[in-house]
Amino acid sequence: MxxxxxxxxxxxxxxxxxxxxxxxxxxxxxxxxxxxxxxxxxxxxxxxxxxxxxxxxxxxxxxxxxxxxxxxxxxxxxxxxxxxxxxxxxxxxxxxxxxxxxxxxxxxxxxxxxxxxxxxxxxxxxxxxxxxxxxxxxxxxxxxxxxxxxxxxxxGRGEPPKGYGIPAYAPWRQLTRGQGAVVIAVGPLAGIYIEAFEQLPIARRPNLWAVAELPIERSPIPAELLAQIESATCLCVAEEHVQRGGFGSELLLHLASRQLAVRGFRHLYARAHHFERYGSQAYLRRQSGLDVSSMLAALEAA
Missing domain, CATH: 3.40.50.970 (Thiamin diphosphate (ThDP)-binding fold, Pyr/PP domains)
Incomplete structure (x- = not known):
């Protein structure tokens, strides 16, 4: 960037x-x-x-x-x-x-x-x-x-799949559509999930959203996303950030204040600063369970 x-x-x-x-x-x-x-x-x-x-x-x-x-x-x-x-x-x-x-x-x-x-x-x-x-x-x-x-x-570094048509900027954007879970990812992390989600049958394909502006009170959640969260059996948040103080907790507090129930919550986040070995961003995402395979496994278990 x-x-x-x-x-x-x-x-x-x-x-x-x-x-x-x-x-x-x-x-x-x-x-x-x-x-x-x-x-x-x-x-x-x-x-x-x-x-x-x-x-x-x-x-x-x-x-x-x-x-x-x-x-x-x-x-x-x-x-x-x-x-x-x-x-x-x-x-x-x-x-x-x-x-x-x-x-x-x-x-x-x-x-x-x-x-x-x-x-x-x-x-x-x-x-x-x-x-x-x-x-x-x-x-x-x-x-x-x-x-x-x-x-x-x-x-960070934009990571859309090859040939992907980048949608116009907005604080919240839906990147894939389906009948499965709702997945919200913060920043460039969202891009790594697009291709894998698009390959899933529509009945299992998540509604993937990317959020680019925080806090939520200054960038309200779109009504369409709120409706999807309300009807979904699983809401998954993915963020390259530690759990404490991250977007996941902010989102849940916001939804609770609206008395909106969340079922089957999953949270993928940066697990640690230190690992046994250092490596690339992709390696550290795998160590934290943020990679595509970990995301698909989390959704399958939901």
């Missing part, structure tokens, strides 16, 4: 009030943005706490501020500055974290971002964007730019 991010920001870079800060990252990807923005493209160095405080100060002066780094370096390392300097003052700083979930899997647990949106949504005023496909980035940048509040953009 970095190329699409760069293209979307370059298209906005003529705005003299736009400022982009990077924590010494983005090489071989963001050079076009650097060239377009000149001195408004600031390498803040390996000093993320300072970068976030500077971003807050610039936003206080009415600049449109974007701050970029590898995901754990943009939300975990400067957490106090995000809370105190940005969120407590409701400043519209846009934090961009690359490699959400196990995106930097081979680099080990320090680079895993599997508690990120749970942590961010615990703060006041924060909105989270988890684009599903690479093609979503332009719309996400537009929506985050228009939001008059802090935002965290969780970037």
């Amino acid at each position: 970095r190329k699409q991010l760069c293209d979307a920001l370059v298209a906005r870079s003529a705005n003299p009030e736009m400022v982009f800060l990077t924590g010494d990252l983005g090489f071989m990807a963001l050079e076009p943005l650097q060239a377009a923005m000149g001195p408004r493209f600031i390498n803040a160095g390996v000093a993320e706490q300072n970068m976030v405080s500077v971003a807050a100060a610039l936003a206080q002066q009415q600049f449109q501020v974007w701050a970029y780094s590898i995901a754990p370096f943009v939300y975990a390392r400067p957490f106090e500055q995000i809370r105190n300097d940005i969120c407590f003052h409701n400043l519209p700083v846009k934090l961009i974290g690359n490699g959400g979930g196990y995106g930097y899997g081979v680099m080990g647990p320090t680079h895993h971002a599997i508690e990120d949106y749970g942590v961010m949504l615990a703060l006041p005023n924060m909105s989270v964007y988890a684009p599903v496909f690479d093609e979503d980035m332009e719309a996400v940048i537009d929506r985050a730019s228009a939001a008059q509040r802090p935002c965290y953009i969780r970037m």
Whole structure:
């Protein structure tokens, strides 16, 4: 998604009030943005706490501020500055974290971002964007730019099946249709299930939805999805995020507040930061039971 991010920001870079800060990252990807923005493209160095405080100060002066780094370096390392300097003052700083979930899997647990949106949504005023496909980035940048509040953009890598027609961006999108379970996946993880679900007979094929914006109260669940949940015998949530503080618990609390009963709930989530071995994102998804085979087995057992 970095190329699409760069293209979307370059298209906005003529705005003299736009400022982009990077924590010494983005090489071989963001050079076009650097060239377009000149001195408004600031390498803040390996000093993320300072970068976030500077971003807050610039936003206080009415600049449109974007701050970029590898995901754990943009939300975990400067957490106090995000809370105190940005969120407590409701400043519209846009934090961009690359490699959400196990995106930097081979680099080990320090680079895993599997508690990120749970942590961010615990703060006041924060909105989270988890684009599903690479093609979503332009719309996400537009929506985050228009939001008059802090935002965290969780970037990954779009993983649709070959030849798949990407649907227009929306906070909630139905990607497969059938008469089976309801499956809701957060961000790019949704893409890995499409092909396997489409190959199932319609009587067993899940209604697969992808969610790209949180919290739920700012992006209401579509009426069609609520109706499907009410009639389904199984609701499954899949997220590349730890269980505690994740989307699954937020969804269940929201449904309970609407007095909507859920039957046969299944939750697939990131099981751990540490495993016996490190490996690719796909390997770590298998270790967590987030891969396609694990999903199909969970649905079969429902």
